[in-house]
Amino acid sequence: MDSLATWWSDQNFTSESGGFLGRDGLLSLLLLLFSSSSVRIFLFGILAAALQRTTRLVRRKVNNSFWVTAEFHEDDVSYDWMMVWLVNHSAWSKVRQVEISTNDFGLGPDDDTTRAVLVPGEDNTLAPVNSRKLAYLPAPSHTFSMWYHGRYVEITRVQERTGRRRRREENLEICILSRNHRMLNKLIMEAKREYQAVQGQFISIFTPDMSDHTWIFNSCRPKRDINTVILDPGISRLLVDDARDFLASKAWYNARGIPFRRGWLLYGAPGSGKTSIIRSIAAELGLDINYLSLNQSGLDDASLSELVANLPEKCIALIEDIDAAFITSINRDSPSRHSPSADDDDEQDQQRERPAGNLSLSGLLNALDGVAAQEGRLLYATTNKYDALDSALIRPGRLDVHVEFKLASKYQVERLFYSFYIPAGDAKEEVREADSEGESAPFVRSENEMDSRKKGSCASPRSMDTTPAPRLRREEVLELAARFAEAIPEREFSMAALQGFLMGYKLHPYDAVLTAKEWVESERMRTRKRR
Numbered sequence: 433m434d435s436l437a438t439w440w441s442d443q444n445f446t447s448e449s450g451g452f453l454g455r456d457g458l459l460s461l462l463l464l465l466f467s468s469s470s471v472r473i474f475l476f477g478i479l480a481a482a483l484q485r486t487t488r489l490v491r492r493k494v495n496n497s498f499w500v501t502a503e504f505h506e507d508d509v510s511y512d513w514m515m516v517w518l519v520n521h522s523a524w525s526k527v528r529q530v531e532i533s534t535n536d537f538g539l540g541p542d543d544d545t546t547r548a549v550l551v552p553g554e555d556n557t558l559a560p561v562n563s564r565k566l567a568y569l570p571a572p573s574h575t576f577s578m579w580y581h582g583r584y585v586e587i588t589r590v591q592e593r594t595g596r597r598r599r600r601e602e603n604l605e606i607c608i609l610s611r612n613h614r615m616l617n618k619l620i621m622e623a624k625r626e627y628q629a630v631q632g633q634f635i636s637i638f639t640p641d642m643s644d645h646t647w648i649f650n651s652c653r654p655k656r657d658i659n660t661v662i663l664d665p666g667i668s669r670l671l672v673d674d675a676r677d678f679l680a681s682k683a684w685y686n687a688r689g690i691p692f693r694r695g696w697l698l699y700g701a702p703g704s705g706k707t708s709i710i711r712s713i714a715a716e717l718g719l720d721i722n723y724l725s726l727n728q729s730g731l732d733d734a735s736l737s738e739l740v741a742n743l744p745e746k747c748i749a750l751i752e753d754i755d756a757a758f759i760t761s762i763n764r765d766s767p768s769r770h771s772p773s774a775d776d777d778d779e780q781d782q783q784r785e786r787p788a789g790n791l792s793l794s795g796l797l798n799a800l801d802g803v804a805a806q807e808g809r810l811l812y813a814t815t816n817k818y819d820a821l822d823s824a825l826i827r828p829g830r831l832d833v834h835v836e837f838k839l840a841s842k843y844q845v846e847r848l849f850y851s852f853y854i855p856a857g858d859a860k861e862e863v864r865e866a867d868s869e870g871e872s873a874p875f876v877r878s879e880n881e882m883d884s885r886k887k888g889s890c891a892s893p894r895s896m897d898t899t900p901a902p903r904l905r906r907e908e909v910l911e912l913a914a915r916f917a918e919a920i921p922e923r924e925f926s927m928a929a930l931q932g933f934l935m936g937y938k939l940h941p942y943d944a945v946l947t948a949k950e951w952v953e954s955e956r957m958r959t960r961k962r963r
């Protein structure tokens with residue numbers, strides 16, 4: 433820099449033509465600037481940045497005219513479809529930049545659900561059952577290329593940190609060398625079909641995203657066959673048929689100016705199958721469940737109304753324990769405090785306006801049938817305290833169908849037992865480990881069980897026992913089921929409690945029958961002590 437200063441003082445900056453800097457002066461200034469290494473680096477930097485910018489602009493221009501680019505955001509289900517399609521695609525499996533991940537993209541840990549490239553050793557034999565498998569994924573921030581039906585495709589997982597908390601967000605970017613959307617549509621539909629074929633075995637659960645009052649995918653649950661939820665005759669069918677009929681009646685509702693919405697209130701004993709039947713109805717009708725807890729933190733009248741407005745058009749909206757948000761001070765087992773009657777209107781009004789957290793009952797009522805309430809939705813609410821609910825909440829138009837779930841009837845007990853010990857040869861028999869002893873001599877074990885029982889040695893549950901279950905014939909299971917039902921009093925125990933008891937005798941039906949009476953007495957004693 434000294435040489436530059438000396439040169440500056442030596443120069444005569446007035447040109448012959450009177451200008452500030454003559455042509456020779458300018459030239460020598462430039463030469464001198466270039467001879468200084470720091471200035472040279474600085475200028476090269478500017479040049480490189482300008483070049484990069486121009487390249488990007490040109491590339492974008494070319495992209496816009498020759499490429500179709502689609503972005504999939506990780507919060508959207510389409511991202512999961514595309515990622516599953518991608519990890520199952522053989523083309524990328526040869527790339528060298530990989531990420532190791534246990535992400536199942538909402539499909540559960542089942543081996544059969546994806547053809548993902550697993551890390552060696554994570555095969556079906558070595559990985560523990562139902563654990564999430566380690567699989568390779570294409571690494572983020574790299575671009576991979578592949579061919580799809582003769583078209584060149586580039587795929588990039590773009591990760592960036594956003595917001596004050598620098599939350600990591602990811603987009604999947606797919607560029608197809610094509611001038612129209614035809615190939616992109618084909619690819620997306622293929623990915624969606626593949627994903628849904630796997631997901632067909634599951635129902636998706638969505639929960640509120642309180643940051644913007646929308647719904648985000650939460651988890652997948654295996655579909656539960658409606659026949660495995662054992663209710664009194666006709667109830668399951670009635671519920672499914674009513675929901676199916678509703679879904680097919682949009683035109684009917686529109687023609688009569690009735691809002692196309694229907695609500696079901698399932699109320700009654702805890703552990704009687706209310707939640708289970710709703711899950712089975714969702715499975716039967718192929719609907720997702722949007723689950724809302726009224727005790728959700730941050731939930732107020734405005735956000736509830738927005739959430740309800742943001743429900744997808746066809747879905748099951750489930751509010752469990754709908755009483756809980758308004759009667760927070762009593763626990764689920766205590767008798768209901770409030771029972772609406774003609775002469776307690778004042779108390780009812782107070783309750784209606786009483787806020788629970790920031791949510792008021794009027795807020796809930798408005799959300800359920802206000803102008804913003806989504807058309808086509810099926811609302812299911814559950815409660816153990818029917819009498820505690822405000823009559824405005826359960827009136828037709830909000831909750832149209834009320835179904836009581838009682839403690840187990842003899843009919844249910846008998847069927848529950850049967851479903852636990854499905855007989856050999858029954859179409860729905862579970863696949864059990866073939867056991868030579870069990871198969872060739874189906875009753876030996878049973879007789880042994882009886883003997884040991886006589887000696888008073890098997891009164892305790894045997895859920896940890898690994899001895900194989902006896903192979904029973906249909907008539908035998910029916911007979912045991914009838915004996916079991918005889919031992920269990922009508923409407924005294926919940927199906928959940930009975931299920932818990934039978935779980936202790938999963939492989940020992942005879943013991944279950946023999947100890948049933950004893951269990952009834954011990955349960956009664958336990959209940960008396962609790963009171």
Ligand SMILES: Nc1ncnc2c1ncn2[C@@H]1O[C@H](COP(=O)(O)OP(=O)(O)OP(=O)(O)O)[C@@H](O)[C@H]1O
Pocket residue numbers: 660661662663701702703704705706707708709814815816837927928929931
């Ligand atoms: N009717 C039934 N048939 C088969 N299983 C049942 C039935 N009722 C309850 N169960 C079993 O009991 C457990 C609890 O059932 P579920 O959650 O559906 O009951 P719930 O009525 O919703 O209870 P809560 O009111 O406490 O939420 C589940 O594991 C379920 O399999």
